[in-house]
Structure formats: C-alpha cells, structure tokens
Amino acid sequence: MNTLFIADLHLCEQEPAITAGFLRFLQREAVHADALYILGDLFEAWIGDDDPAPLHGEIAAALQALQNAGVPCYFIHGNRDFLLGKRFAAISGLTLLPEEQVVELYGRRMLIMHGDTLCTDDQAYQEFRQKVHNTWIQRVFLALPLRWRLKIAAKMRERSQQTNRYKSAAIMDVNPEAVEQALLRHDVHWLIHGHTHRPAVHKLALSRGEAHRAVLGAWHREGSMIKVSADAVELIQFPF
Template sequence: MNTLFIADLHLCAQEPAITAGFLRFLQREAVHADALYILGDLFEAWIGDDDPEPLHAEIAAALKMLQQAGTPCYFIHGNRDFLLGKRFAQASGMVLLPEQQVIERYGRKILIMHGDTLCTDDQAYQEFRRKVHNTWLQKLFLALPLRWRLKIAATMRARSQHTNQYKSEAIMDVNPQAVEQAMLRHHVQWLIHGHTHRPAVHQLTLNDTTAHRVVLGAWHTEGSMVKVTAEAVELISFPF
C-alpha cells in the first residue's frame, strides 16, 4: 500500500522524453498505488481547456486509463497550469483540489500544496500571482481568441525567465515563517510541496514536536516522487 506525489513535470511538446517518462511512470508505478497526487505544474503552460494541443489529449487519456485501472488521481494547480479547468479534469478523470489540502494517509496528516504561496519573500511574484488569480481577469483571458492567448502566454513566460535571472536563490525559496504558519494553521507535522525545484526532506520543530517538509524535484533530467507508506515517507528520484 502506498500513495504517490509528483509535481513540476512541465510537460510540453518540445520535451518528448519527459512525456515518455511520465507515461511509463503511470504504467509502472502509479497503477499500483492507492492514489496519485499531482501538486501542480503538470504542464509547462495552460491557456485553456479548449487548446487543441495533441499532447493534452494524450495525457488526459493516460490519466483516464489510470483512474479506470483503480488509482484515483488528484490535482492541485501550479503557477504554470492554474487555468486547467473542469473540462480537462473530466476528460482525464482527475479530481481538482483547492490550493491547500490536508489529507490523511496511513495514520499521517499531510498538508499538500504546489508551494508558490510559501515564497513570500518574492513580493513581485506574489503581487503578480494575486493579479492572475483574479476571477474576472481569468474569464476575460479565456474569452480571447486562442492565438491571442498563445502570444500572451509566450510573452509572460519570456518575461518571467528574464526577471528570475536577476533574483537571488534565497528570495525564490520558501519563507521559513510561512512554512511554519501554514503547518500550524492546519495542525500537521508533514508538508509536501513542489515549485522550488529543490528536492529535499527538511526537519523542523513545531510546538516542541518534530515536523517534516518534503520538497519534490522537477522532472528535468530525471523523475521525482514522494512515496508514502505506513512505514515511511520517501523522496525518490528515478530515470525516465
């Protein structure tokens, strides 16, 4: 019995090796799990469920097969695919979760999230995030013609990459106080998230109790997952 967690695959047509690795992961690992949780940035970009990109249909079909095989899949939006909606969720069989969710697995209460909301030192990003998560602005964007949305998304990605070059490593990592506040608010000793692309298991103390923050790695040159069982919580990297 195990539950698997992944994040930050950044799937796109330009990286077929990552897509192939993910499909193998679903067929060889996830199919044997009690559940799969995808903690955001499954895709490099998402401009709407109506995007006819063939990769999206391929991934939806693979996830649907996983669900039909008996492994439920849950999804938390990331900063790249926060517009992924109900139409894709229905096609893939995924269950959409709120940006922070507490689950219980094998006697452990675990807080799960993408992780970008913990990077509070990056005030410019947090302000940008507040803007793009505005409901009316999202509706306006999704009402634009597809070709316009593609251009806007490309411009935003280029701007983000340029801006991040001038940010320190520290400012783009999580804020320790934000981590502690989130875990205390939800009364948990375990937190699993992605976003920072810095895979590690961090130990901290909350109210004189040992707690852990597990950070998933990005799928750049290898896969990354967290496997939770009754006995352990393991951060595991593996070849595509």
C-alpha cells in the same frame, strides 16, 4: 500499500522525453499505488481547456486509463497550469483540489500544496499571482482567441525568465515563517509541496513539536516522486 506524489513535470511538446517518462511512470509505478497526487505544474503552460494540443489529449487519456485501473488521481494547480479547468478534469478523470489540502494517509495528517504561496519573500511574484488569480481577469483572458492567448503566454514566460535571472536563490525559496504558519494553521506535522525544484526532506522544530517538509523535484533530467506508506515517507529520484 502506498500513495504517490509528483509535481513540476512541465510537460510540453518540446520535451518528448519527459512526456514518455511520465507515461511509463503511470503504467509501471502509479498503477500499483493507492492514489496519485499531482501537486501542480503538470504542464509547462495552460491557456485554456479548449487548447487542442495533441499532448493534452494524450495525457488525459493516460490519466483516465490509470483511474480505470482503480487508481484515483488528484490535482492541485501550479503557477503554470492554474487555468486548468473542469473540462480537462472531466476528460482526464482528475479530481481538482483547493490550493491547500489536508490528507490523512496511513496514520499521518499531511498538508499538500504546490508551494508557490510559501515563497513570500518574492513580493513581485506574489503580487503577480494575486492579479492572475483574479476571476474577472481569468474570464477575460479565456474569452480571447486562442492565438492571442498563445502570444500572451509566450511573452509572459519570456518576461518571467528574464526577471528570475536577477533574483537571488534565497528569495525564490520558501519562507520559513510561512511554512510554520501553514503547518500550525492546519495542525499537521507533515508538508509536501513542489514549485521550488529543490528536492529534499527537511526536519523542522516547531512550537508544537517536530515536523517535516518534503519537497518534490522537477522532472528535468529524471523523475521525482514522494512515496508515502505506513512505514515511511520517501523522496525518490528515478530515470525516465
């Protein structure tokens, strides 16, 4: 018995090897799990559930097949696919979760999230995040013609890449105080997240005792998952 967590696949038409690796992962590994949790950035970009990209239909069908096999799939939005909505969730069978969720697995209470909200030292990003998560702004964007949304998304991505070149590695990592506050707020001793692309399992000393922060890796050259069972919490890297 185990539950699997993944994040930061950044699926897109330009990276077919990652898509193929994800489909194999669903068919060979995830199908044997009790559940699969996707902690954001499943897609490189998401401009609306009405985007007819063939990749979206392929992934939706694969996720639905996994759930038809008896494995429930849960999704927390990332900073790239925060507009993924109820329409895609319905055709893929995904259960959409809030940005912070506590799950109880094999005797452990664990907090799961994408992880970008923990990077509080990057004030510019946090201000940007607050703007794009404004419901009114999202409604206006989604009402635009698809071709306009594609152009806007491409420009925003280019601007983000340019900006990140000048940011230090430290500023784009999680803030230790933000991590501790999240753990204490939810009264948990385990945190699982993605976003930073820095896979590791960290041991933390908190005022309430020892805690752990498990960070998923991005699917750039290999896959990354966290496997939680009654015996262990394992960070596993594997070839596509």
